[in-house]
Amino acid sequence: MSEHPSHEPRPTEARLLHMVFPDHTNHLGTLFGGQALAWMDMSAFIAASRYARTTVVTARSEQVDFNQPIHKGDLVEVIARIVKVGRSSMNVDVEVITEDLLSGERKLCTRGHFVMIALDPLGRPTQAPPLPPPVVQD
Secondary structure (H helix, E strand, O other): OOOOOOOOOOOOEEEEEEEOOHHHEOOOOEEOHHHHHHHHHHHHHHHHHHHHOOEEEEEEEEEEEEOOOOEOOOEEEEEEEEEEEOOOEEEEEEEEEEEOOOOOOEEEEEEEEEEEEEEOOOOOEOOOOOOOOOOOOO
8 A cells, every 4th residue: 555645635525426216215205314324424434544544444423413304316415524533533524415406405414423443454543644734714
């Protein structure tokens, strides 16, 4: 595995797009909560993996709030952002936004927080790279 060049910033965000098809929905035509959680966990995993450039696992998901139903036929954008890094842990905030393909209307439907752990080749927790300081705009 090659080292991540130090002059290039590590990506701290991942965005995934999904369509809600009938097999993703319950009898009310809305997305199963478990499907939304799976998409959120996958997004957190991708964001943390790209940032750490090592194997990562989910340590915990916490405070997942389902605020709006997600309907069959909706386009779903899942946005995961690394917001804090500990020694081996990476805290990832995840938002689920729906978009009506015909009107373009977007709604924040679900948000949650995931903790991912960086692992070495033997499966032990390893140092995650520190987050760069925020860029200050003048």
